[in-house]
Amino acid sequence: MDKINIGLIGAGFMAKAHSIAYAGMPMFFWPAPAIPVKKKIVDVNEQAAREGALKFGFESYSTDWQDIINDPSIQVVDICTPNNVHAEIAIAAAKAHKHILCEKPLAMTAAEAKAMYLAAKENSIHTMVAFNYRRTPAVQLAKKYIDEGAIGKILDFRGTYLQDWSADPDSPLSWRFQKDICGSGALGDIGTHVVDMLRFLVGEFDAVHARTATYIQNRPVQTGLADSLGNSRGGAEAPRRAVDVDDQCCFMVECKNGAFGTIEATRNAWGRNNYITFEIHGTEGSLYFNYERRDELQVCFSGDGDDRRGFRTVYTGPAHPYGEGLWPIPALGIGYTETKIIESYDFFKSIAENTESSPSFRDGYAVELISEAILKSAKTRDWVKVGEIQED
């Protein structure tokens, strides 16, 4: 089994998730496609980098991501920084012929994403965008049912990503509220997860009609780089600054295959925490998923007898996608960790077997084109065609 050396950039929330995934992946999926070795961790914040190395188990650390690009022993670059530096790092890594796992959203704009995609393509590296929610086994099971035709032709769908961590006007102005660092607000932060999921399940988006809103116009300025996700609050006297991204976005979608849907994302929905849901209606059945109860998929088959038809609550386990690697009993417990372990498995498998990974930078670019159309529609109040992927 090959060892593959990893350099990870950005020692915050996602660094933790990726680090446990690297440790756990071979424990879950064996034989593993590779044994990930946590070589170097980088953060502009020196303390974060130093501590990150200790707690996440990296062999060394640095405050300059170029150290990772320049280290020839490193084969995989893992980008866990805020969105504003994804492109720069990824393009440099691609040029250095390193495979890349990049956190979502891939970029701040479609233009950036395009440049990243093309750099990766030119240098023939393997890429993955970390839309891990689609890897929840219950979501993969939904995909399986759809591919088998078990719910027929898809007619319409609804997706949501609702949270409440920024509903309090005193939760601070972290990087997630600053357009020059994040690109967009709820849209890029959480909406893109649902876009990825539904594009994966339903098919390519053709046109969108959107609306965005900023409910809380200014917030207490945050000190420190990493985002505390609402877990600290600014006092009444804290200086406040304007929010220049969306708190909420909502859009209608027309897919190329004729399916229609609506998607909404907000971080201001009291009582919703990580409420990623979809409901899909097909000619032969329906699907419902709620990530807050992520061990379950609900499915209704029209073919069941009239006296016994109803949504089945299927708890995923060994008989379902990725079941061979996960826990031996359903409902033992899929957590965030498990979704990232699967992500890591698929990424290293695509490298080991030299296959196309999914979602790749190409998919991340496609999502950026959709985001661009959404932001445009929110301004023009018209339907906007999603731009085409440009291959050069």
Add this chain to the structure above:
Amino acid sequence: MDKINIGLIGAGFMAKAHSIAYAGMPMFFWPAPAIPVKKKIVDVNEQAAREGALKFGFESYSTDWQDIINDPSIQVVDICTPNNVHAEIAIAAAKAHKHILCEKPLAMTAAEAKAMYLAAKENSIHTMVAFNYRRTPAVQLAKKYIDEGAIGKILDFRGTYLQDWSADPDSPLSWRFQKDICGSGALGDIGTHVVDMLRFLVGEFDAVHARTATYIQNRPVQTGLADSLGNSRGGAEAPRRAVDVDDQCCFMVECKNGAFGTIEATRNAWGRNNYITFEIHGTEGSLYFNYERRDELQVCFSGDGDDRRGFRTVYTGPAHPYGEGLWPIPALGIGYTETKIIESYDFFKSIAENTESSPSFRDGYAVELISEAILKSAKTRDWVKVGEIQED
């Protein structure tokens, strides 16, 4: 206690619901605003009329609704026919100075609804449109919380009405699929209930952006007038005819008070039966309701402590709206019957106390203006302003 004589027109599904409401109302709400007397029932189908009198307990029957208009002893006309004759009957009844309870949707078009509204106004009668779902105690509790400010200013909302009784392509072409009888499809049939409910809870709609679809292009022609709601199916050889209304509609809403929402209605969602739901996010809390579990309202208050905040599942009972008249313990069971009993109570109360009822023909007209805007938007693919109520 006064007795009030009722003439009911259209001896189908709704006749049953209204009849039990008349019988049950004084049993539940005592002292009752009036004792309803089931005087005469009318159906163009003679057998339906005759049997209707027997089973629903009317003193006499007829096949001509004019017999009700012309009967001076009848004070209330109850219109339970398909939508195409609502206007004609209502206008005649208004001119005859009879109070009117009319099933929803009020009319087939906004123009019809306007004429009905003006006729009622001119003749100073009491009117009610039978949007009974808003009378579910849990919905009224939502209204109470909103009015108390318990969830703050409303930001956004989502409403659905999903059913599956017409998802089978062989469920027959009843009047609900024929534009000249129903006016519109899922929109008028079920969508208007959600429009009424959210207009009631959130406020006036200002503009809409809509999409409609007809998934099943033709259906087996039905024999007989009354709609079996998918409970019989046409055979393979049954002659089929085109459906000229929507199976599904979905729209974005901008309210006059700034709130934003989406609503969808479909009768082709396998596994959903009477899935009338809303979720409302305010600056201080959230509400969620699902009529399939109608004894419950879910509410989250931002003011609850961080360590104990979450949606509360409140089962309505004596401590909640209409609790004095309903069952003495929550979850004993609110059924369709109970919602219609409350409707009947409110209608007779408005007559007895000579107050404005709600939803009145004016509200029914407002809903028709919204429907008109929706159908227009579905064609133009643009945002469409909802028309203004015209007072003459």
Add this chain to the structure above:
Amino acid sequence: MDKINIGLIGAGFMAKAHSIAYAGMPMFFWPAPAIPVKKKIVDVNEQAAREGALKFGFESYSTDWQDIINDPSIQVVDICTPNNVHAEIAIAAAKAHKHILCEKPLAMTAAEAKAMYLAAKENSIHTMVAFNYRRTPAVQLAKKYIDEGAIGKILDFRGTYLQDWSADPDSPLSWRFQKDICGSGALGDIGTHVVDMLRFLVGEFDAVHARTATYIQNRPVQTGLADSLGNSRGGAEAPRRAVDVDDQCCFMVECKNGAFGTIEATRNAWGRNNYITFEIHGTEGSLYFNYERRDELQVCFSGDGDDRRGFRTVYTGPAHPYGEGLWPIPALGIGYTETKIIESYDFFKSIAENTESSPSFRDGYAVELISEAILKSAKTRDWVKVGEIQED
């Protein structure tokens, strides 16, 4: 269609439920087995009787139940009094050759129940005990699946009836807390419903092992006869008196067919309202029901494929038991009213067709034998065999 004249005794909570059932039954089930005529209502409280006649629609009233026994035009006696007078009235009615619908529990003791059963038998009348919860369509659907063998041989089960209306120590000492009026506490009041339901679904009980508890030792004395079910509370200065019945009871059950189960009933479970549930495990599947969400039955079939097995949530409607008479769409809404309408239908059908009704006084007697065994076991702390029905 025959008319059948009814005399109802006890103008409280249940009088309302029975009255709407009589009114609604022919509206729902047509052709009806009979047209019930509300002839006379009786209550020892004169105001209750007088008002009862008005609001429930009876032709006359009285304060003496003998007036009903002595009225030869009355064919059915409906006993809705507290438990202490069930036996006396029923035996008199039986001797007068009137059919009897008696509220549950049938009696205060097994001895009383035996006398009632024998009186009914001797006089060849039709009897029914008003265990209406088993008539919920979802419960009947469970029975159908069991009878079809769809869940195989039953292994074990769990039943609950949890409420919270008496959890407050200041809710008053109504008749439900006085042994000489009610016979037993939570056991007779609510526990017997679950006993009836599971005896119906699973089979005869052979032996029980029980525990009972009185959590609140005394309560404010209530003024007035009718029970307000916790909806009024005694003040701090109200005189208090001892409770001499159980607040909670819990028992293990061994059935004659080998199935094993546990049942618990309490009126002191904060947050539970009318939480009648059962879960049944068989060799080929499982069932789960919760009356608080009574439109639904959950069923798991072992035969479903490994990759799509899970509890199905079936909403009852036209394709399920009693569906021909209820509402034309599932989840339109089964309320308490509908369960009593079905009860009334079955009772009159058994009279009209001269068939054995179920649950009859014989069943009510069987439940009393179980209650007796439970109370005995709670004292001896041993397993106690359920007594045998004595046929004379």
Add this chain to the structure above:
Amino acid sequence: MDKINIGLIGAGFMAKAHSIAYAGMPMFFWPAPAIPVKKKIVDVNEQAAREGALKFGFESYSTDWQDIINDPSIQVVDICTPNNVHAEIAIAAAKAHKHILCEKPLAMTAAEAKAMYLAAKENSIHTMVAFNYRRTPAVQLAKKYIDEGAIGKILDFRGTYLQDWSADPDSPLSWRFQKDICGSGALGDIGTHVVDMLRFLVGEFDAVHARTATYIQNRPVQTGLADSLGNSRGGAEAPRRAVDVDDQCCFMVECKNGAFGTIEATRNAWGRNNYITFEIHGTEGSLYFNYERRDELQVCFSGDGDDRRGFRTVYTGPAHPYGEGLWPIPALGIGYTETKIIESYDFFKSIAENTESSPSFRDGYAVELISEAILKSAKTRDWVKVGEIQED
């Protein structure tokens, strides 16, 4: 930060869970009480040991657990073998002055458990029994509410652990069905988790009254040591052997503080996967938990206003127990991994801070005394007092 060397015995299902916990613990809880070092792994099956070292990341492996006892560099022994060797290994490890994390149930009998407890006590080592489910943050939150008095004095409770992996008569006779390896069946395997949880939440058990059953009398003999938990099935021709432990057990519990409860455990409940639930009723509120939806705790406070009381669904996150170390947003996802990471954290913290851990071997011994009483009661059909812990 100290490194602590670990020797793990038994390279099966639990080895994986413990290994990821060791890797993840410092990533989650920082500063960590110690950095666990995976030194040596042992399995009697040589292939399991060799592969285990590779995939779980141990420095070396062996087939003889004495190699761990004899390795002076190893400070912690982690026992992940079937139950039959827990005692022997633990006593040896205690004598070698190594701290012990032992999987549950602690032993096959109370006598064994006593010996283990005394050995640990004599040698002043830190011990923990791996009842990880009580470490689910929602369970800890329940404990917090109880300790704060938020639900008052506990009256009664119900606990379940329902699974279906052995409901198929062809799922093989693994060690979990052989008394000489497992001690007891559903009781020891899963029932003890609920016993631990409720003892933790409610208090010491005083007496029990139990019933056990073996539904499937014989099963296909399994080849290979590790248990596949029903994920492979024996063919029709496979030789079968008798099961000599319980498939199901159910018991009543009287606690020293007066609380009463019932607990049931079965591995034959179709559709239930890892259905660990409890419901607790107190004088001031109620709690409900279901591990299948483990991010949530439901709590009802009697003190909430009558018009807004109901179970609150609290999703655990930063504001709840262990929230400082877990994920920054509720419902991001607690999986099995996270429960084991918390277990590992608490264990190493007790070592680092030299405090009593919980549940310790003393608790594991207490649970064995309860199990012993349960098995005895199931035979005698009487209430059985739980034996006292003997301190020497």
